[in-house]
Amino acid sequence: xxxxxxxxxxxxxxxxxxxxxxxxxxxxxxxxxxxxxxxxxxxxxxxxxxxxxxxxxxxxxxxxxxxxxxxxxxxxxxxxxxxxxxxxxxxxxxxxxxxxxxxxxxxxxxxxxxxxxxxxxxxxxxxxxxxxxxxxxxxxxxxxxxxxxxxxxxxxxxxxxxxxxxxxxxxxxxxxxxxxxxxxxxxxxxxxxxxxxxxxxxxxxxxxxxxxxxxxxxxxxxxxxxxxxxxxxxxxxxxxxxxxxxxxxxxxxxxxxxxxxxxxxxxxxxxxxxxxxxxxxxxxxxxxxxxxxxxxxxxxxxxxxxxxxxxxxxxxxxxxxxxxxxxxxxxxxxxxxxxxxxxxxxxxxxxxxxxx
Amino acid sequence: xxxxxxxxxxxxxxxxxxxxxxxxxxxxxxxxxxxxxxxxxxxxxxxxxxxxxxxxxxxxxxxxxxxxxxxxxxxxxxxxxxxxxxxxxxxxxxxxxxxxxxxxxxxxxxxxxxxxxxxxxxxxxxxxxxxxxxxxxxxxxxxxxxxxxxxxxxxxxxxxxxxxxxxxxxxxxxxxxxxxxxxxxxxxxxxxxxxxxxxxxxxxxxxxxxxxxxxxxxxxxxxxxxxxxxxxxxxxxxxxxxxxxxxxxxxxxxxxxxxxxxxxxxxxxxxxxxxxxxxxxxxxxxxxxxxxxxxxxxxxxxxxxxxxxxxxxxxxxxxxxxxxxxxxxxxxxxxxxxxxxxxxxxxxxxxxxx
Numbered sequence: 001x002x003x004x005x006x007x008x009x010x011x012x013x014x015x016x017x018x019x020x021x022x023x024x025x026x027x028x029x030x031x032x033x034x035x036x037x038x039x040x041x042x043x044x045x046x047x048x049x050x051x052x053x054x055x056x057x058x059x060x061x062x063x064x065x066x067x068x069x070x071x072x073x074x075x076x077x078x079x080x081x082x083x084x085x086x087x088x089x090x091x092x093x094x095x096x097x098x099x100x101x102x103x104x105x106x107x108x109x110x111x112x113x114x115x116x117x118x119x120x121x122x123x124x125x126x127x128x129x130x131x132x133x134x135x136x137x138x139x140x141x142x143x144x145x146x147x148x149x150x151x152x153x154x155x156x157x158x159x160x161x162x163x164x165x166x167x168x169x170x171x172x173x174x175x176x177x178x179x180x181x182x183x184x185x186x187x188x189x190x191x192x193x194x195x196x197x198x199x200x201x202x203x204x205x206x207x208x209x210x211x212x213x214x215x216x217x218x219x220x221x222x223x224x225x226x227x228x229x230x231x232x233x234x235x236x237x238x239x240x241x242x243x244x245x246x247x248x249x250x251x252x253x254x255x256x257x258x259x260x261x262x263x264x265x266x267x268x269x270x271x272x273x274x275x276x277x278x279x280x281x282x283x284x285x286x287x288x289x290x291x292x293x294x295x296x297x298x299x300x301x302x303x304x305x306x307x308x309x310x311x312x313x314x315x316x317x318x319x320x321x322x323x324x325x326x327x328x329x330x331x332x333x334x335x336x337x338x339x340x341x342x343x344x345x346x347x348x349x350x351x352x353x354x355x356x
Numbered sequence: 357x358x359x360x361x362x363x364x365x366x367x368x369x370x371x372x373x374x375x376x377x378x379x380x381x382x383x384x385x386x387x388x389x390x391x392x393x394x395x396x397x398x399x400x401x402x403x404x405x406x407x408x409x410x411x412x413x414x415x416x417x418x419x420x421x422x423x424x425x426x427x428x429x430x431x432x433x434x435x436x437x438x439x440x441x442x443x444x445x446x447x448x449x450x451x452x453x454x455x456x457x458x459x460x461x462x463x464x465x466x467x468x469x470x471x472x473x474x475x476x477x478x479x480x481x482x483x484x485x486x487x488x489x490x491x492x493x494x495x496x497x498x499x500x501x502x503x504x505x506x507x508x509x510x511x512x513x514x515x516x517x518x519x520x521x522x523x524x525x526x527x528x529x530x531x532x533x534x535x536x537x538x539x540x541x542x543x544x545x546x547x548x549x550x551x552x553x554x555x556x557x558x559x560x561x562x563x564x565x566x567x568x569x570x571x572x573x574x575x576x577x578x579x580x581x582x583x584x585x586x587x588x589x590x591x592x593x594x595x596x597x598x599x600x601x602x603x604x605x606x607x608x609x610x611x612x613x614x615x616x617x618x619x620x621x622x623x624x625x626x627x628x629x630x631x632x633x634x635x636x637x638x639x640x641x642x643x644x645x646x647x648x649x650x651x652x653x654x655x656x657x658x659x660x661x662x663x664x665x666x667x668x669x670x671x672x673x674x675x676x677x678x679x680x681x682x683x684x685x686x687x688x689x690x691x692x693x694x695x696x697x698x699x700x701x702x703x704x705x706x707x708x709x710x
Contacts, residue, residue: 031672037679064671066678069630071623074552075417076668083672093532094628117530157521159531188517344531356522 028266031085032063035092042216042235047091050254069094081106130278132168134250136315139172142210152203152211167347168315193219237287249287280309321348359704366699378691404666416551424615426657427560428639431611433648434604438580444505445612446636448483450512452613455482457627460542471541483613491605495598534628556618568650
């Protein structure tokens with residue numbers, strides 16, 4: 001019996017040694033940390049599509065899915081940094097503090113944190129997408145397609161990112177249809193099909209005939225399909241989940257950025273930066289427009305898309321008023337990135353208060 | 357011919373043997389699953405159970421992970437031994453963390469040796485308060501403690517959500533759902549430079565020693581044991597059942613609350629929405645795997661803790677889906693319950709007679 005244990009102990013040591021030697025790779029290796037399962041068809045799914053683009057570009061990648069934002073995140077990061085990965089993408093806001101903490105210990109490993117604002121060490125960059133540009137497109141479509149003039153919006157958390165989306169959506173809808181109202185239901189989750197479906201149902205019951213979402217599951221578009229109202233896909237092209245309801249989707253396209261950054265690590269040109277890309281840089285992509293939309297609307301959307309990409313049109317162009325009628329952005333001016341980053345007030349036309 | 361015969365009385369040897377058997381069967385079944393998924397079973401098991409704890413850092417992470425599981429399971433064993441089914445340790449953990457986190461935030465940017473004890477105590481009290489709800493409802497209104505304690509888990513998570521999104525959110529944090537970072541005086545000291553293992557492990561060890569003493573050396577422990585075997589007997593013996601029910605719930609709540617304190621004042625250092633990856637539920641497996649025995653619970657918490665670490669390692673190095681960790685936890689419980697059959701029945705080999 002003892003012999004058996006000693007032998008297995010020795011053999012495990014040998015295995016461990018070979019494994020450590022094997023881990024010293026020469027090529028650049030990228031790691032991705034995901035909050036959800038790669039099969040969520042939303043946020044994580046799209047990051048994994050980006051990871052596959054990195055693989056296709058000839059780099060080795062690793063990913064860990066379903067990493068909770070609890071104390072576990074730090075261990076996963078440290079393990080990745082310790083096992084020969086040169087750049088680590090942490091793809092959820094809640095990884096912000098663990099990312100910066102581990103980055104301090106591994107100055108030679110680059111860290112890329114999505115949607116955060118802390119870059120405490122020179123080896124930490126942050127990146128996010130200007131999803132609000134996509135929501136300008138969705139608002140234009142919603143304002144045109146609604147008959148009840150009530151548009152529903154399932155929101156996740158009252159953070160600037162989400163408020164900005166609601167505002168840009170509402171502003172665009174008002175532009176084509178001054179009578180619309182945006183009704184919000186806060187789901188307080190990023191991914192919970194049950195809760196999201198309930199929220200969508202509540203909005204449909206209140207007369208909304210177009211539903212927008214800032215949560216990640218396909219439950220909302222499926223609920224819309226059942227109720228016979230319109231909806232928009234979030235993060236990935238959700239058309240196949242609700243072919244009648246989905247008019248278009250705003251896709252998160254991380255691939256080009258990921259390939260770029262991994263290549264920069266390989267070339268030694270990686271530097272710290274804060275990236276905020278939109279339609280123009282291809283980080284935000286509009287899926288195919290559904291044929292239920294009138295032809296003139298489709299061509300209008302195409303043009304708007306091109307103008308947003310070239311910068312001719314800005315989602316937040318004055319005059320913009322808040323709910324109380326105070327001027328937020330003066331006529332002819334556009335909101336600067338500082339204002340967008342801290343946006344915590346609704347524009348006129350949004351119903352209700354931001355939860356405090 | 358093999359015949360299944362009921363045992364005259366549950367076998368004590370089998371009682372402590374079945375958890376080991378369950379773990380063994382889990383490994384076999386796990387290997388089989390890996391094989392079916394197309395991975396080399398032995399290599400996968402190695403990455404799952406050996407590689408994660410092969411160095412000092414990995415071992416410290418194992419202890420870090422096992423600490424809350426052990427602490428909660430010890431608390432739960434008080435309830436389970438006496439026939440009280442507290443399923444809501446996760447809620448008691450959350451509420452304990454809320455109360456202690458609130459106190460820690462009160463001392464934001466303050467220093468003093470007295471802060472940490474107050475923060476810890478607040479967490480224990482929070483957990484006790486939250487556990488007292490199902491206890492009082494059970495004793496005075498005859499409600500089912502399983503339902504009440506379970507439902508209160510979701511209530512506690514909503515309270516936490518509300519606080520970190522709203523009133524307690526970091527004023528400099530762009531409204532993201534998290535509080536400020538606690539000051540150092542409100543955080544549990546680290547035991548070794550560079551490792552995350554913190555002083556919370558002493559709370560767990562203290563709980564182990566105290567529970568052993570209570571279970572086997574006190575009248576309360578005896579009462580719990582009798583109530584566990586038969587509530588009627590306990591009643592005939594004249595035990596004051598209500599007092600005991602409330603007491604075991606309070607102990608259980610305090611332990612869960614302390615586990616919450618350990619997380620937020622240890623590795624996390626702030627309050628946000630995800631302070632526990634369901635430790636309160638996983639600890640139920642730990643308590644049963646450890647046979648509700650303090651020493652057994654220590655080993656069980658280590659075994660279950662490694663399924664978390666192993667799942668991460670296996671995904672990093674072998675691309676095995678991380679959710680297999682949960683499959684392993686489920687299998688351990690399944691095989692444990694299944695092999696409990698051996699407690700009450702035995703196989704008898706009967707020679708064929710002509």
